[in-house]
Amino acid sequence: MSILVGVAGGTGSGKTSFAEKLLVHLGPARCVTIAQDAYYKDGSALTPEARAAINYDHPDAFDTSLLIQDLRDLKAGRPVPHLTYDHAAYSRRVLPDPLTPRPVILLEGILILAEEPLRRLMDIKLFIDTDADVRILRRLRRDLKERGRTFDSVEKQYLVSVRPMHLEFVEPSKRYADLIVPEGAENQVALDLVAARVAAMLAR
Numbered sequence: 001m002s003i004l005v006g007v008a009g010g011t012g013s014g015k016t017s018f019a020e021k022l023l024v025h026l027g028p029a030r031c032v033t034i035a036q037d038a039y040y041k042d043g044s045a046l047t048p049e050a051r052a053a054i055n056y057d058h059p060d061a062f063d064t065s066l067l068i069q070d071l072r073d074l075k076a077g078r079p080v081p082h083l084t085y086d087h088a089a090y091s092r093r094v095l096p097d098p099l100t101p102r103p104v105i106l107l108e109g110i111l112i113l114a115e116e117p118l119r120r121l122m123d124i125k126l127f128i129d130t131d132a133d134v135r136i137l138r139r140l141r142r143d144l145k146e147r148g149r150t151f152d153s154v155e156k157q158y159l160v161s162v163r164p165m166h167l168e169f170v171e172p173s174k175r176y177a178d179l180i181v182p183e184g185a186e187n188q189v190a191l192d193l194v195a196a197r198v199a200a201m202l203a204r
Contacts, residue, residue: 002032002075002101003201004121005194007108008177009128010170011057011162012138014184018128019108021185025195030202032074032102036109038083039067043090051090057165059111063092064118070099071121077101087147103202110166113173124197127177128184 005022009015016035023031041063043051055061070080082095112118113125136158143149174180181190 002077002103002105003123003198004071004075004105004107005124005126005198006112006118006122007106007126007128008110008113008170008173009130009184010132010135010166011110012135012142013128013130014138014186015108015110015128017185018126018181018187018191019106021191022194023106025191026104026198030102031104031106032099033106033108034067034071034074034099036062036067036107036112038085038092039063040085040092042092046090054090055161055165057110057161057169059114059169062111064115068117068121071105071107071118074099074101074105075121104198110170111173113176114169119176123201124194125176125178126190126194127174127180129174129180129182130184 007015007019007022019033023033039062040056041061043054046054073080079098079100082097082099083092084095085092107118107122112122113127119125139158139162140151140154143154144151179190179194181187185191
């Protein structure tokens with residue numbers, strides 16, 4: 001059985017960076033990484049109006065039952081499809097190489113601690129706690145540079161969905177964390193602690 005480490009936190013909190021540093025710490029050969037973002041429900045068949053209405057920061061946007069099944073399969077030693085989500089096409093795609101079971105599964109996403117069935121599968125639950133002003137600046141930079149968005153569209157989405165959903169679902173979910181990590185990937189003490197804990201669990 002694999003050890004499942006959940007890394008949650010708000011948009012731009014640094015959870016992906018923390019998961020990447022943890023992977024390096026533990027050794028890439030021992031880890032497989034899954035992003036909750038890859039499990040957005042496919043919207044390629046929706047009308048333009050329905051696509052525009054998708055709230056990517058609400059739990060209903062995710063195919064959580066599929067994510068749970070894939071995590072169960074990985075923990076049991078079975079490979080699963082390697083999914084990705086294309087935001088431009090609103091479609092979920094399967095990449096050529098499946099995800100193969102490894103001793104450690106790193107799951108990261110904004111809402112993974114908000115879902116009780118997901119929490120039950122996790123052996124270690126982390127919440128990356130970063131100030132809101134830092135998070136919005138990171139998201140703004142990402143959406144403008146990497147996704148070609150306009151400032152007005154990023155601002156509207158943040159005020160209409162990102163911030164309200166963070167307050168309603170993401171922020172309250174940190175009470176379920178085993179460890180709340182301030183400063184994310186810059187927190188070397190937390191990285192060392194988590195890596196040592198995982199190593200001890202693997203040794204058992």
